[in-house]
Amino acid sequence: MxxxxxxxxxxxxxxxPVALASWGVTQDVAGTAVLAGxxxxxxxxxxxxxxxxxxxxRRWGRLRWIWKPYQWVVPHRSVMSHGILLGPLGRLFYLTLVAVVLALLGIRAFSGHWQIPWTAFGAAVDLAAHLDDRAWVLVAFGLVGLWxxxxxxxxxxxxxxxxxRRARGR
Ligand SMILES: [Zn+2]
Structure with missing residues (x-):
């Protein structure tokens, strides 16, 4: 490795080169900036x-512990973490899951009881439904960059x- x-x-x-290719194909400066980032x-x-x-x-700093369960579950360099599609998709899914769990724990800590934040979920869905085409295009640029x-x-x-392997074979 x-x-x-x-x-x-x-x-x-x-x-x-990735940014140049993106700009060459799409001529979209803002999208290319998102993709490169x-x-x-x-x-x-x-x-x-x-x-x-x-x-x-380690670059996740104080938040790095959120990746500990990921490390327990995912074997190093398995298809789950290093698969061309499965890797990034799995991590996005995992990060979403962590955010939901943290939100639930936060509500529990502050209100003293378990409660599913339906209003927050509703607001998130509502926000997604109201994103205009341009915003979705930028989201797509971001996803392609991650991928x-x-x-x-x-x-x-x-x-x-x-x-x-080739060097060893010789
Ligand atoms: Zn690796």
């Missing part, structure tokens, strides 16, 4: 290596393993 420094270098090295975030803080105590994991960032991490891991 390339170490954290190598992954960071790959991320910084790729962010410009999401790409860098994915490489530096949201990659498959959240499945172990990695540099990406490409996660995929480039996994490809770097696999490419590195291939090189090492």
């Amino acid at each position: 390339p170490n954290g420094h190598t992954h960071d270098a790959v991320t910084w090295f790729l962010v410009t 999401a790409f860098a975030f994915a490489g530096l803080m949201f990659s498959g290596d959240l499945d172990l105590p990695s540099a990406q994991y 490409v960032g996660g995929a480039s991490h996994s490809l770097a891991d696999w490419g590195w393993s291939g090189v090492k």
